[in-house]
Amino acid sequence: MKNDEVMERLKKSLEFYQELGFKYMPVQLALKSKSAEEQGRGGEELIETKNDSISAPKPSTFPTVTTSELQSFRTSALKALRDEIGDCRRCKLCNARKNIVFGEGLPNAELMFIGEGPGRDEDIQARPFVGEAGQLLTKLIEKLGFKRDEVYIANIVKCRPPGNREPEAEEVAICKPFLEKQIEIIRPKVIVSLGKISAHSLLGVKTQISRLRGNFLKYDDIPLMPTFHPAYLLRNPKDKWLVWNDMQKVIEKLKN
Numbered sequence: 001m002k003n004d005e006v007m008e009r010l011k012k013s014l015e016f017y018q019e020l021g022f023k024y025m026p027v028q029l030a031l032k033s034k035s036a037e038e039q040g041r042g043g044e045e046l047i048e049t050k051n052d053s054i055s056a057p058k059p060s061t062f063p064t065v066t067t068s069e070l071q072s073f074r075t076s077a078l079k080a081l082r083d084e085i086g087d088c089r090r091c092k093l094c095n096a097r098k099n100i101v102f103g104e105g106l107p108n109a110e111l112m113f114i115g116e117g118p119g120r121d122e123d124i125q126a127r128p129f130v131g132e133a134g135q136l137l138t139k140l141i142e143k144l145g146f147k148r149d150e151v152y153i154a155n156i157v158k159c160r161p162p163g164n165r166e167p168e169a170e171e172v173a174i175c176k177p178f179l180e181k182q183i184e185i186i187r188p189k190v191i192v193s194l195g196k197i198s199a200h201s202l203l204g205v206k207t208q209i210s211r212l213r214g215n216f217l218k219y220d221d222i223p224l225m226p227t228f229h230p231a232y233l234l235r236n237p238k239d240k241w242l243v244w245n246d247m248q249k250v251i252e253k254l255k256n
């Protein structure tokens, strides 16, 4: 990534956290580089560019944050986001829902699963993927070598569409900014989208899920693997091996 792209992303990120109400970021500045100190440059080590006229900090002098600092920062940011959603009345899904299903899992998760929207059980328990399809997803996560609470699970819409119908475009459009913020906070290494609605909404395409699945695409620079929804697998268990193949690619990507 070029320097100005890095700066632009950093600026957007800071504005985003400011909007959420944060006044500071838990950053430990690692500015003291021995050679820079020796050269009396106030702790900033510089790289000389080809024409010697422009200098940029070496990556080793970039701010560093510990995993636990990041974890507590992300936990607070997610809580602030949940507070921002409040007792949401922004679309008509609020009329029949019992609970908002915000999402759950490890704020520092490297792997994030995104489904379509809560079903009956999720609506009652206020937790994503806890019904029959959820149990299948949990089994899959565990077969991949993770505990369920080591990944993050969310949905495109946070309220149950009545009768488990597909969420309408307007409902998705109203709810999506919250998911986008969630992804921005968690910044997983890999996203797995579950089913057609999730893939279409995150990727902005209309390609059939059977053609989309199995190949990495990008969501805001994050590798995204579209795959079948676990509810589809309950109806079509013969296709489980396809999802298993997709997940092998996910595991490979996480290792890289």
Ligand code: URA
Binding pocket: 115, 116, 117, 118, 119, 122, 127, 128, 129, 130, 131, 133, 134, 155, 231
């Ligand atoms: N299906 C989904 O897409 N999400 C859930 O949370 C449960 C079922």
